[in-house]
Amino acid sequence: MYIWSPSVQVYAQKGKIPPKTTIPKTAVQDTLRNGGIENKSERIEEKKPIEQKIRHSSQLEVDGLIVDETITKVGRDFYEIFHNKWEPPMFVKNFTILIKEFPTRGNGALVQIQVNEEIIFEQQLQPRYDIIEELAGYGVAIAAEYLENNRLQQQLDADGKRSIERF
Known part of the structure; x- marks a missing residue:
């Protein structure tokens, strides 16, 4: 220089x-x-x-997304209630929740909850807030149970054991 x-x-x-x-x-x-x-x-x-x-590429991914694909106010209310009530189960990783809405005749809507591209909940919504709130709470419970069962199933598969049959 x-x-x-x-x-x-x-x-x-x-x-x-x-x-x-x-x-x-x-x-x-x-x-x-x-x-x-x-x-x-x-x-x-x-x-x-x-x-x-950073050892694995799975650590680089954004984890636990809740994606909103709603169209109407009824669907948006469902999404907001679901999002506010949602608490992911412990030790559950690598999942995406998609809340999708399909318009129907009248003021109602058809709402789907998909976890990792698998439909786990589908329900007709009415434009009453108390019903929307109840269904969103029910959807949260179903999604949490599905993720927990999926995590347990993955652990059993990793250990080489058979899953527990439920009736």
Whole structure:
């Protein structure tokens, strides 16, 4: 790195070649740090601990989404109540809940709850808030039970055991 100073300008006017003036490497690094620009080797070293923490691609995914695909106010009310009451079961990961609405004749609507693209709940809604609230609570219970059963089934499959039959 060269420094341009008034003495260099005098050499240039006289037609002489200016002497090379260099800055020690440590001074450049200090200047870069103080100026807000980090040294490239420092940035690489800072990323290593973060990369070591992330071991699986499943840790990079956004987990436990509740997606709203409602159209009417009735469907939106159902979604909001569901979302407010929702508390995911412990140790359950890698799931997405989709609340989908299909309009019907009159003021009603057909609402579906899908967990990981599997329909687990489908119900006709009426435009009465107390009924919407009751059905949303019922949908929360069904979704939580489905996710918990799915987690238990995955654990049994990993252990090589058969699932418990329910009647």
